[in-house]
Amino acid sequence: MKSENIINKINLDKDYYSILSNREINKKNDYVLYWMQGSQRLSDNRALSVSAKVANQLNKKLYIIFNFVSDYPEANYRHYSFMYDGIKEIYENLKEPGIRFIVTKGDIVTNIKKWADRSAITFVDKGYLKPQRNWRNSLNEKINVPLVEIATNTVVPIQKVSNKEEYAAYTIRNKINKYVDEELFIWNLPELNNKCNLDHIEPENFTDKDAFLSSLKLNNDLPEISSFTGGYSQAKLKLKSFIDNNLKDYQENSNDPDLNIQSNLSPYLHFGQISPREIALLVKDEAELNPAINPEDFLEQLIVRRELSFNFVYYNKLYDSYPGALPDWAKKSLEIHADDPRDYIYSKSDFENAKTHDYYWNAAQLEHIYTGKIHNYMRMYWGKKILEWSPDPESAFNLALYLNNKYSLDGRDPNSYAGVAWCFGKHDRAWQERSVFGKTRYMNQNGLKRKFSMDEYIKRIKKISGLSKIKGDK
Template sequence: MLVNKKRIEKINKSQLKKGEFVAYWMQASPRLEYNQALGYAIEKANELNQPLLIFFLIDAKFPEAKTAHFKFMLQGLKELKTKLKNEDFNFYLIDYNKLEDIKQITKKASLLISEKAYLKHLRKWKNQVAAKVKIPFYLVESNLICPIEEVSDKEEYAAYTIRKKINKIKNEYLKEYQLQRLKNKNKIEFENKNLKFVKNLNQYLENKNFELQQDLSDHFRGGYKAAKLKLNDFLKNKLKDYEEKRNIPHLNFQSDLSPYLHFGQIAAQEIALAALNSEYDEKSFLEELIVRRELAFNFVYYNQNYDGSLKDILYDWAYQSLMEHQADEREYLYTYQELENAKTHDKYWNAAQKEMLLTGKMHNYMRMYWGKKILEWNSDPEEAYQWALKLNNKYSLDGRDANSYAGVAWIFSKHDRAWKERKIFGKVRYMNAAGLERKFEMEKYIAKINELTN
């Protein structure tokens, strides 16, 4: 099955050279299933009758990545390594040090392929590589259902503005996809000059002194196999009641697939098709998976200040409203350390923070409440935004993701509408403990989190 050409972008001007193999830099899609970047690499290898080199760069200095993030990623890579070996692919894991590593890896390649990037540090990395290598460099959209630039050529205002654009084209892309068979499986040998190959992933993790030595394996284990188990459980036991129960904190009627989507261990395309083929109503779930998720990617792609100043990401009414109420008296003010250690007066907020610390994921509804309180308990909305991002990126397995940046920005009104003006929040949406108690059995949520600490 051929990759849709609208998913493919050439990002440098180098021409095809007569090399020895096609190179695929696997970075955002470490999987075999529904991986159009790998699919395009196989297409080009077959077209040139050359073998395929797949390499994954493990960057120990990756921004904000901690032990739990690396462990989750490496668990997936360990499973993938076995699958690729069984399929006779040339696959190398490399301890990344500098750009020169990629130039050396691709020295004898005919061309280079990788996945589309959205966050600015990843876009910068791939653009630097494009300028460095002397071969064509293609990026393939493999982690979104609809190609981002096909949906829109600008930052969208809200879900209602992007929804109609996605719905107009999604049927062209929301289709089953299978890899072609790679014809040439000759072994590829290349110079081992200054490259550090990673052969033992467990040993690699032990040797690196990463910050935050927590183990979340009881709650989330990395890899496609674990992702499929989560997906099948969701479809069988949760999708039927998803609309009614997804916001109830003490229940877990969410898919729990966001960490796997973030690390590219399963494709949104595969998840969406599985939901469409289920016996239950999938509309509410697909609204989150496709419309809301792709709105988040639109945000970070077209607004590269997504982790910077609120002034550059919020609508004028929201930013002005927050600034006008900046001097409002707050009943409680907390330091970053007090928040990080769940040391506030609010037992529901503390429970949400502990859930994230202990499991690597917070219930989505509680994450909204959690963020609103960070805004309320800090007299500087700009600092509150940075604190919320920092905590989420540090402790959530699905942090450092387009969805995370958009989700935290939503707390400050991104993609939301104006509400009745009030103290501190101005016209930004407000949430409080009384609202939680009115809607949910919050003591059951507290008891659930307490069980995790015992």
């Protein structure tokens, strides 16, 4: 039996899956394997639900495998600590449903192949970035059973929305919103017909977080952060806090760094620890109960803007490089002004250690260092100033990606690549031409002072950094 035949039996829409290889299902093997990679959750996980439905169709057991690689590009101890929390929670929660959970570490393709070859069929959640896509393609070349990829980390599958790279939010918004209502439902995990009675499998010292993470030999030179703990249960707490305390003010005040009206869910979305569908449904439910709440701006960010970034990295192979990530008008304009004199030029060390002349930029970088995240508006300002104070746009682009991917818990993500590229003109329009920036959007300190008081933001950054004074403070 081919994989497409069994998927047809569970009535799965073709927009949700890609058959990477349509080999024969090996019915002699006694389990279906779900390779959990980008969707690190049990709740509303389409890839997991489909794997379970197919296991029931074939009357097989269901195994889940997750592999820790220690050499993921630009990832460090901070990222792995957050990810570990989520995987450990899954490990604990899977002791009852009859699903065997296998945790491995080391070479991802080698380790997944070992278990995939003994499965009837293997499923994996859809990957969008180059390392993830390379893993899937490499595994597919080496295994002898079908490999099927299931889209689960966007509300609407990107290939259902568009078959090309979209120019901006206004070109994709209606294409996404056309399907949103029909896509907002939870993919529940069905009861399994054939439950496992086998123990989980994990590497040595897995249940000891410090010992396990130490064994991965990760770069651990960043300050420990307390503002985020990984895992689905923590994501739900953040979401509840946002809905209870900030959602009502998000539409009007989300850009104000003083007020800090954010969901703080982006790290959890990055690691797939909670689904955007579940977030959207709970936000919409709250808005229905409280007519004073307008959820449109939040849903625009969660669905349209986020899925625009997935469209970008999926269809543009140069999403992480200058100038390939940018539209033609921005490339030309920035190159024309590449040699313009800069009032300030800072080194990588100056930027990284928050040693510029700009009080507010330094505060944003300190927030980055000590919390693993920058307030959304300040992140835009932060990126624009790197462009302004670097010797040329290419070095600015590379530095912004380096800093973002190193310090942000939600770095190395479609949103991050799109966000950095936005500072250089991606998904934006041409503005009035000026020195250094060309026709890309300009931001300055006076604009911050005019729009916001910034006092509470600075107090907050001083508190989390333990600094009584931030460089640039007069």
